[in-house]
Amino acid sequence: VAESLGGCFLVMLDLRRPPHEVIRRVHDLLLTHLEIVELVFRLDWSYRDKMFGQPFNNVPITDIDSRTVINFDIAYHAPGGNWLLGLYGRNVTDEKYDNARILPVDYVLQILNNDRSEFGLRFMYNFGL
Numbered sequence: 001v002a003e004s005l006g007g008c009f010l011v012m013l014d015l016r017r018p019p020h021e022v023i024r025r026v027h028d029l030l031l032t033h034l035e036i037v038e039l040v041f042r043l044d045w046s047y048r049d050k051m052f053g054q055p056f057n058n059v060p061i062t063d064i065d066s067r068t069v070i071n072f073d074i075a076y077h078a079p080g081g082n083w084l085l086g087l088y089g090r091n092v093t094d095e096k097y098d099n100a101r102i103l104p105v106d107y108v109l110q111i112l113n114n115d116r117s118e119f120g121l122r123f124m125y126n127f128g129l
Contacts (some may be wrong), residue, residue, distance in 0.1 A: 038077040041085055055102030061108055067097035069115075075122070086122040091115050
């Protein structure tokens with residue numbers, strides 16, 4: 001149920017309904033009362049299986065464990081497309097992983113990732129130049 005209140009609207013949804021139906025109703029409501037609304041959702045899931053840390057496989061201490069990295073991006077694109085406002089997250093599970101393990105002589109050189117968990121708000125404006 002939605003009522004227009006002079007530029008604002010009141011939303012009452014039955015949250016006992018299945019999630020896809022609630023999302024569809026909210027989407028329809030936004031399109032009806034705010035003209036054109038464009039929300040963009042993106043979820044990235046990256047998995048790398050266990051692998052060798054150097055070109056040969058006879059040195060188990062150089063094996064690299066598997067890893068999973070999850071990123072997301074939610075953005076509101078303004079009507080007319082001249083600006084957007086978004087929320088993003090990179091490596092949201094704060095996964096710590098090795099990029100390489102090398103055995104030069106008598107020690108293991110372990111190269112770690114520098115991409116720890118990051119969250120932010122993004123605003124972009126198109127000046128039309």
